[in-house]
Amino acid sequence: MNLRHLEYFAVLAEELHFRRSAERLGITQAPLSLAIQSLETELGARLFHRTRRTVSLTEAGLSLFDDVRGVLARLEMAKENVWQTVSGQVGRLRVGFTNASSLSPFFPRLIHAYRTSRPGVQIVLRELSSLQQIEALDTRELDVGLLRLPPEMPAPAQDLVLAPLLEEPLLLAVHAGHRLAKKRTVCIADLRGEPFIAYPRQAGVALFSQTLALCEKRGFTPDIVQEAQQASTLIGLTATGLGVALVPASLRAISVPGVVFRELSDSDTTATLYIAHRRGDANSRAVQFAELAQTVQ
Known part of the structure:
Protein backbone atom coordinates (compact mmCIF):
# COMPACT_ATOMS: atom_id res chain seq x y z
CA MET A 1 0.00 0.00 0.00
CA ASN A 2 1.51 3.32 -1.12
CA LEU A 3 2.22 5.58 1.85
CA ARG A 4 1.81 8.73 -0.24
CA HIS A 5 -1.63 7.55 -1.35
CA LEU A 6 -2.59 7.09 2.31
CA GLU A 7 -1.40 10.62 3.09
CA TYR A 8 -3.47 11.98 0.17
CA PHE A 9 -6.47 9.98 1.39
CA ALA A 10 -6.12 11.34 4.94
CA VAL A 11 -6.02 14.96 3.76
CA LEU A 12 -9.04 14.49 1.51
CA ALA A 13 -10.90 12.73 4.33
CA GLU A 14 -10.30 15.79 6.51
CA GLU A 15 -11.06 18.46 3.90
CA LEU A 16 -13.77 16.61 1.92
CA HIS A 17 -12.91 18.96 -0.95
CA PHE A 18 -10.60 18.10 -3.85
CA ARG A 19 -9.36 21.62 -4.61
CA ARG A 20 -8.59 22.51 -0.98
CA SER A 21 -6.94 19.12 -0.44
CA ALA A 22 -4.76 19.54 -3.53
CA GLU A 23 -3.71 23.04 -2.41
CA ARG A 24 -2.86 21.74 1.06
CA LEU A 25 -0.78 18.95 -0.45
CA GLY A 26 0.90 21.28 -2.94
CA ILE A 27 -0.27 19.33 -5.98
CA THR A 28 -2.94 19.63 -8.65
CA GLN A 29 -6.29 17.86 -8.44
CA ALA A 30 -5.45 15.32 -11.16
CA PRO A 31 -2.76 13.35 -9.25
CA LEU A 32 -4.95 13.50 -6.14
CA SER A 33 -7.86 11.93 -8.03
CA LEU A 34 -5.57 9.29 -9.56
CA ALA A 35 -4.15 8.44 -6.12
CA ILE A 36 -7.61 7.96 -4.60
CA GLN A 37 -8.72 5.85 -7.57
CA SER A 38 -5.61 3.69 -7.28
CA LEU A 39 -6.19 3.19 -3.57
CA GLU A 40 -9.84 2.25 -4.11
CA THR A 41 -8.82 -0.25 -6.80
CA GLU A 42 -6.19 -1.80 -4.57
CA LEU A 43 -8.62 -2.12 -1.64
CA GLY A 44 -11.56 -3.17 -3.78
CA ALA A 45 -13.81 -0.65 -2.03
CA ARG A 46 -15.22 2.79 -2.71
CA LEU A 47 -13.85 5.25 -0.16
CA PHE A 48 -15.71 8.46 -1.08
CA HIS A 49 -19.16 9.42 -2.29
CA ARG A 50 -18.61 12.05 -5.01
CA THR A 51 -21.13 14.42 -6.51
CA ARG A 52 -20.55 17.64 -8.39
CA ARG A 53 -20.89 19.60 -5.18
CA THR A 54 -19.99 17.31 -2.31
CA VAL A 55 -17.49 14.72 -1.23
CA SER A 56 -18.16 12.42 1.73
CA LEU A 57 -16.67 9.28 3.20
CA THR A 58 -18.27 5.92 2.62
CA GLU A 59 -18.50 3.41 5.44
CA ALA A 60 -15.32 1.77 4.13
CA GLY A 61 -13.69 5.19 3.95
CA LEU A 62 -14.59 5.96 7.56
CA SER A 63 -13.10 2.64 8.67
CA LEU A 64 -9.90 3.26 6.72
CA PHE A 65 -9.60 6.82 8.01
CA ASP A 66 -9.49 5.63 11.62
CA ASP A 67 -6.66 3.21 10.81
CA VAL A 68 -4.74 5.62 8.57
CA ARG A 69 -4.69 8.34 11.22
CA GLY A 70 -3.08 5.88 13.63
CA VAL A 71 -0.54 4.73 11.04
CA LEU A 72 0.46 8.30 10.13
CA ALA A 73 0.67 9.31 13.79
CA ARG A 74 2.97 6.37 14.52
CA LEU A 75 5.05 7.25 11.47
CA GLU A 76 5.51 10.82 12.72
CA MET A 77 6.45 9.47 16.14
CA ALA A 78 9.01 7.17 14.52
CA LYS A 79 10.48 10.11 12.60
CA GLU A 80 10.67 12.12 15.83
CA ASN A 81 12.34 9.24 17.66
CA VAL A 82 14.94 8.88 14.92
CA TRP A 83 15.60 12.64 14.97
CA GLN A 84 16.00 12.64 18.75
CA THR A 85 18.41 9.70 18.55
CA VAL A 86 20.49 11.25 15.78
CA SER A 87 20.51 14.63 17.51
CA GLY A 88 21.61 13.06 20.79
CA GLN A 89 18.39 13.77 22.69
CA VAL A 90 17.68 10.13 23.58
CA GLY A 91 19.55 6.84 23.73
CA TYR A 274 41.61 13.64 28.80
CA ILE A 275 38.22 13.14 27.20
CA ALA A 276 38.32 10.48 24.49
CA HIS A 277 35.92 9.17 21.85
CA ARG A 278 36.28 7.33 18.56
CA ARG A 279 37.39 9.34 15.55
CA GLY A 280 34.59 9.81 13.02
CA ASP A 281 32.02 8.20 15.36
CA ALA A 282 28.42 8.77 14.25
CA ASN A 283 27.30 8.72 17.90
CA SER A 284 26.33 12.37 18.40
CA ARG A 285 25.87 11.78 22.14
CA ALA A 286 29.58 11.03 22.55
CA VAL A 287 30.58 14.14 20.61
CA GLN A 288 28.16 16.32 22.57
CA PHE A 289 29.44 14.92 25.88
CA ALA A 290 33.03 15.63 24.84
CA GLU A 291 32.15 19.18 23.79
CA LEU A 292 30.32 19.80 27.06
CA ALA A 293 33.26 18.43 29.05
CA GLN A 294 35.50 21.10 27.59
CA THR A 295 33.20 23.86 28.85
CA VAL A 296 32.67 22.60 32.40
CA GLN A 297 34.98 24.14 34.98
Whole structure:
Protein backbone atom coordinates (compact mmCIF):
# COMPACT_ATOMS: atom_id res chain seq x y z
CA MET A 1 0.00 0.00 0.00
CA ASN A 2 1.51 3.32 -1.12
CA LEU A 3 2.22 5.58 1.85
CA ARG A 4 1.81 8.73 -0.24
CA HIS A 5 -1.63 7.55 -1.35
CA LEU A 6 -2.59 7.09 2.31
CA GLU A 7 -1.40 10.62 3.09
CA TYR A 8 -3.47 11.98 0.17
CA PHE A 9 -6.47 9.98 1.39
CA ALA A 10 -6.12 11.34 4.94
CA VAL A 11 -6.02 14.96 3.76
CA LEU A 12 -9.04 14.49 1.51
CA ALA A 13 -10.90 12.73 4.33
CA GLU A 14 -10.30 15.79 6.51
CA GLU A 15 -11.06 18.46 3.90
CA LEU A 16 -13.77 16.61 1.92
CA HIS A 17 -12.91 18.96 -0.95
CA PHE A 18 -10.60 18.10 -3.85
CA ARG A 19 -9.36 21.62 -4.61
CA ARG A 20 -8.59 22.51 -0.98
CA SER A 21 -6.94 19.12 -0.44
CA ALA A 22 -4.76 19.54 -3.53
CA GLU A 23 -3.71 23.04 -2.41
CA ARG A 24 -2.86 21.74 1.06
CA LEU A 25 -0.78 18.95 -0.45
CA GLY A 26 0.90 21.28 -2.94
CA ILE A 27 -0.27 19.33 -5.98
CA THR A 28 -2.94 19.63 -8.65
CA GLN A 29 -6.29 17.86 -8.44
CA ALA A 30 -5.45 15.32 -11.16
CA PRO A 31 -2.76 13.35 -9.25
CA LEU A 32 -4.95 13.50 -6.14
CA SER A 33 -7.86 11.93 -8.03
CA LEU A 34 -5.57 9.29 -9.56
CA ALA A 35 -4.15 8.44 -6.12
CA ILE A 36 -7.61 7.96 -4.60
CA GLN A 37 -8.72 5.85 -7.57
CA SER A 38 -5.61 3.69 -7.28
CA LEU A 39 -6.19 3.19 -3.57
CA GLU A 40 -9.84 2.25 -4.11
CA THR A 41 -8.82 -0.25 -6.80
CA GLU A 42 -6.19 -1.80 -4.57
CA LEU A 43 -8.62 -2.12 -1.64
CA GLY A 44 -11.56 -3.17 -3.78
CA ALA A 45 -13.81 -0.65 -2.03
CA ARG A 46 -15.22 2.79 -2.71
CA LEU A 47 -13.85 5.25 -0.16
CA PHE A 48 -15.71 8.46 -1.08
CA HIS A 49 -19.16 9.42 -2.29
CA ARG A 50 -18.61 12.05 -5.01
CA THR A 51 -21.13 14.42 -6.51
CA ARG A 52 -20.55 17.64 -8.39
CA ARG A 53 -20.89 19.60 -5.18
CA THR A 54 -19.99 17.31 -2.31
CA VAL A 55 -17.49 14.72 -1.23
CA SER A 56 -18.16 12.42 1.73
CA LEU A 57 -16.67 9.28 3.20
CA THR A 58 -18.27 5.92 2.62
CA GLU A 59 -18.50 3.41 5.44
CA ALA A 60 -15.32 1.77 4.13
CA GLY A 61 -13.69 5.19 3.95
CA LEU A 62 -14.59 5.96 7.56
CA SER A 63 -13.10 2.64 8.67
CA LEU A 64 -9.90 3.26 6.72
CA PHE A 65 -9.60 6.82 8.01
CA ASP A 66 -9.49 5.63 11.62
CA ASP A 67 -6.66 3.21 10.81
CA VAL A 68 -4.74 5.62 8.57
CA ARG A 69 -4.69 8.34 11.22
CA GLY A 70 -3.08 5.88 13.63
CA VAL A 71 -0.54 4.73 11.04
CA LEU A 72 0.46 8.30 10.13
CA ALA A 73 0.67 9.31 13.79
CA ARG A 74 2.97 6.37 14.52
CA LEU A 75 5.05 7.25 11.47
CA GLU A 76 5.51 10.82 12.72
CA MET A 77 6.45 9.47 16.14
CA ALA A 78 9.01 7.17 14.52
CA LYS A 79 10.48 10.11 12.60
CA GLU A 80 10.67 12.12 15.83
CA ASN A 81 12.34 9.24 17.66
CA VAL A 82 14.94 8.88 14.92
CA TRP A 83 15.60 12.64 14.97
CA GLN A 84 16.00 12.64 18.75
CA THR A 85 18.41 9.70 18.55
CA VAL A 86 20.49 11.25 15.78
CA SER A 87 20.51 14.63 17.51
CA GLY A 88 21.61 13.06 20.79
CA GLN A 89 18.39 13.77 22.69
CA VAL A 90 17.68 10.13 23.58
CA GLY A 91 19.55 6.84 23.73
CA ARG A 92 22.36 5.50 25.88
CA LEU A 93 25.82 6.89 26.58
CA ARG A 94 28.47 4.61 28.11
CA VAL A 95 31.07 6.69 29.94
CA GLY A 96 34.32 5.31 31.28
CA PHE A 97 36.18 6.98 34.14
CA THR A 98 39.21 6.27 36.28
CA ASN A 99 38.98 5.77 40.01
CA ALA A 100 40.98 8.91 40.69
CA SER A 101 39.03 11.10 38.23
CA SER A 102 35.79 10.39 40.10
CA LEU A 103 37.26 12.14 43.14
CA SER A 104 37.81 15.39 41.25
CA PRO A 105 35.08 18.07 41.69
CA PHE A 106 35.09 18.27 37.88
CA PHE A 107 33.57 14.79 37.51
CA PRO A 108 30.22 15.26 39.31
CA ARG A 109 29.81 18.70 37.72
CA LEU A 110 30.24 17.21 34.26
CA ILE A 111 27.83 14.31 34.81
CA HIS A 112 25.23 16.58 36.39
CA ALA A 113 25.52 19.13 33.56
CA TYR A 114 25.06 16.45 30.91
CA ARG A 115 22.09 14.80 32.67
CA THR A 116 20.47 18.23 33.00
CA SER A 117 20.97 19.08 29.32
CA ARG A 118 20.06 15.59 28.01
CA PRO A 119 17.47 14.13 30.41
CA GLY A 120 16.34 11.62 27.78
CA VAL A 121 19.77 9.99 27.56
CA GLN A 122 20.60 7.08 29.86
CA ILE A 123 24.16 7.44 31.19
CA VAL A 124 25.95 4.18 32.01
CA LEU A 125 29.09 4.84 34.08
CA ARG A 126 31.95 2.30 34.12
CA GLU A 127 35.00 2.57 36.36
CA LEU A 128 37.98 1.36 34.33
CA SER A 129 41.69 2.03 34.19
CA SER A 130 42.97 4.26 31.39
CA LEU A 131 44.27 1.34 29.30
CA GLN A 132 41.04 -0.59 29.83
CA GLN A 133 39.09 2.43 28.60
CA ILE A 134 41.20 2.70 25.46
CA GLU A 135 40.56 -0.98 24.73
CA ALA A 136 36.83 -0.64 25.49
CA LEU A 137 36.54 2.35 23.16
CA ASP A 138 38.25 0.35 20.42
CA THR A 139 35.84 -2.59 20.86
CA ARG A 140 32.84 -0.22 21.12
CA GLU A 141 32.05 -1.26 24.68
CA LEU A 142 32.41 2.42 25.65
CA ASP A 143 31.28 5.57 23.87
CA VAL A 144 33.47 8.08 25.68
CA GLY A 145 36.21 7.92 28.29
CA LEU A 146 37.77 10.10 30.96
CA LEU A 147 41.34 8.87 31.14
CA ARG A 148 45.02 9.64 31.50
CA LEU A 149 47.51 8.79 28.78
CA PRO A 150 50.31 6.36 29.56
CA PRO A 151 53.81 7.37 28.36
CA GLU A 152 53.65 4.59 25.76
CA MET A 153 50.42 4.91 23.83
CA PRO A 154 48.74 1.63 22.79
CA ALA A 155 47.81 1.24 19.11
CA PRO A 156 44.01 1.67 19.55
CA ALA A 157 44.59 5.17 20.95
CA GLN A 158 45.63 6.34 17.48
CA ASP A 159 41.98 6.04 16.39
CA LEU A 160 40.70 8.23 19.21
CA VAL A 161 39.94 11.93 19.42
CA LEU A 162 41.66 13.10 22.61
CA ALA A 163 41.19 16.50 24.22
CA PRO A 164 42.83 17.63 27.47
CA LEU A 165 40.34 18.58 30.17
CA LEU A 166 42.13 19.00 33.45
CA GLU A 167 45.76 19.20 34.43
CA GLU A 168 46.56 18.60 38.07
CA PRO A 169 49.85 18.24 39.92
CA LEU A 170 51.08 14.95 41.29
CA LEU A 171 51.57 14.89 45.05
CA LEU A 172 53.58 12.69 47.33
CA ALA A 173 51.40 10.78 49.80
CA VAL A 174 53.50 9.87 52.82
CA HIS A 175 53.09 8.82 56.44
CA ALA A 176 52.99 11.83 58.78
CA GLY A 177 56.02 10.52 60.68
CA HIS A 178 58.17 10.06 57.60
CA ARG A 179 61.26 12.23 57.19
CA LEU A 180 59.87 13.70 53.93
CA ALA A 181 56.69 14.79 55.71
CA LYS A 182 58.76 17.48 57.41
CA LYS A 183 59.55 19.15 54.06
CA ARG A 184 57.16 21.61 52.38
CA THR A 185 58.08 20.36 48.91
CA VAL A 186 59.80 17.22 47.69
CA CYS A 187 61.53 16.34 44.42
CA ILE A 188 61.46 12.95 42.72
CA ALA A 189 65.17 12.49 43.35
CA ASP A 190 64.42 12.54 47.10
CA LEU A 191 62.51 9.27 46.64
CA ARG A 192 65.51 7.21 45.61
CA GLY A 193 65.67 4.16 47.86
CA GLU A 194 62.17 4.73 49.27
CA PRO A 195 59.68 1.83 49.27
CA PHE A 196 56.71 2.61 47.00
CA ILE A 197 53.05 1.70 47.10
CA ALA A 198 51.62 1.66 43.57
CA TYR A 199 48.87 0.36 41.32
CA PRO A 200 49.62 -3.06 39.79
CA ARG A 201 51.37 -2.91 36.42
CA GLN A 202 48.76 -5.19 34.83
CA ALA A 203 45.88 -2.98 36.01
CA GLY A 204 46.54 -0.56 33.16
CA VAL A 205 46.57 2.55 35.35
CA ALA A 206 48.50 5.28 33.55
CA LEU A 207 49.89 6.58 36.84
CA PHE A 208 51.92 3.40 37.27
CA SER A 209 53.76 4.00 33.99
CA GLN A 210 54.18 7.68 34.81
CA THR A 211 55.67 6.91 38.23
CA LEU A 212 58.09 4.46 36.63
CA ALA A 213 59.08 6.96 33.93
CA LEU A 214 59.60 9.83 36.39
CA CYS A 215 61.91 7.76 38.59
CA GLU A 216 63.86 6.23 35.71
CA LYS A 217 64.41 9.72 34.30
CA ARG A 218 66.25 10.48 37.59
CA GLY A 219 68.34 7.36 37.31
CA PHE A 220 66.56 4.90 39.60
CA THR A 221 63.76 2.34 39.54
CA PRO A 222 61.09 2.65 42.24
CA ASP A 223 61.11 -0.16 44.78
CA ILE A 224 57.46 -1.21 44.76
CA VAL A 225 56.80 -3.15 47.95
CA GLN A 226 53.00 -3.11 47.92
CA GLU A 227 50.31 -2.89 45.25
CA ALA A 228 46.79 -1.47 45.58
CA GLN A 229 43.91 -1.74 43.12
CA GLN A 230 41.92 1.25 44.40
CA ALA A 231 42.91 4.83 45.19
CA SER A 232 41.39 4.63 48.66
CA THR A 233 43.37 1.45 49.40
CA LEU A 234 46.56 3.09 48.18
CA ILE A 235 46.09 6.03 50.56
CA GLY A 236 45.09 3.71 53.39
CA LEU A 237 48.22 1.62 52.96
CA THR A 238 50.34 4.78 52.98
CA ALA A 239 48.98 5.43 56.47
CA THR A 240 50.59 2.18 57.62
CA GLY A 241 54.03 3.52 56.78
CA LEU A 242 54.71 0.70 54.30
CA GLY A 243 55.81 3.17 51.66
CA VAL A 244 55.23 6.40 49.76
CA ALA A 245 53.00 6.95 46.74
CA LEU A 246 52.71 9.43 43.87
CA VAL A 247 49.06 10.40 43.40
CA PRO A 248 47.01 13.01 41.51
CA ALA A 249 46.05 16.02 43.63
CA SER A 250 42.39 14.97 43.49
CA LEU A 251 43.21 12.06 45.82
CA ARG A 252 43.79 14.62 48.56
CA ALA A 253 39.99 14.33 48.97
CA ILE A 254 40.61 10.95 50.63
CA SER A 255 41.28 11.96 54.20
CA VAL A 256 43.06 9.24 56.18
CA PRO A 257 44.59 9.94 59.60
CA GLY A 258 48.36 9.68 59.50
CA VAL A 259 48.72 10.56 55.81
CA VAL A 260 50.04 13.90 54.58
CA PHE A 261 50.45 15.16 51.02
CA ARG A 262 53.47 17.09 49.85
CA GLU A 263 53.91 19.07 46.65
CA LEU A 264 56.58 18.06 44.16
CA SER A 265 59.00 20.70 42.93
CA ASP A 266 59.77 18.97 39.62
CA SER A 267 58.27 20.67 36.56
CA ASP A 268 57.22 17.42 34.85
CA THR A 269 55.10 16.04 37.69
CA THR A 270 51.61 16.78 36.42
CA ALA A 271 48.80 14.44 35.37
CA THR A 272 46.39 15.41 32.61
CA LEU A 273 42.85 14.10 32.37
CA TYR A 274 41.61 13.64 28.80
CA ILE A 275 38.22 13.14 27.20
CA ALA A 276 38.32 10.48 24.49
CA HIS A 277 35.92 9.17 21.85
CA ARG A 278 36.28 7.33 18.56
CA ARG A 279 37.39 9.34 15.55
CA GLY A 280 34.59 9.81 13.02
CA ASP A 281 32.02 8.20 15.36
CA ALA A 282 28.42 8.77 14.25
CA ASN A 283 27.30 8.72 17.90
CA SER A 284 26.33 12.37 18.40
CA ARG A 285 25.87 11.78 22.14
CA ALA A 286 29.58 11.03 22.55
CA VAL A 287 30.58 14.14 20.61
CA GLN A 288 28.16 16.32 22.57
CA PHE A 289 29.44 14.92 25.88
CA ALA A 290 33.03 15.63 24.84
CA GLU A 291 32.15 19.18 23.79
CA LEU A 292 30.32 19.80 27.06
CA ALA A 293 33.26 18.43 29.05
CA GLN A 294 35.50 21.10 27.59
CA THR A 295 33.20 23.86 28.85
CA VAL A 296 32.67 22.60 32.40
CA GLN A 297 34.98 24.14 34.98
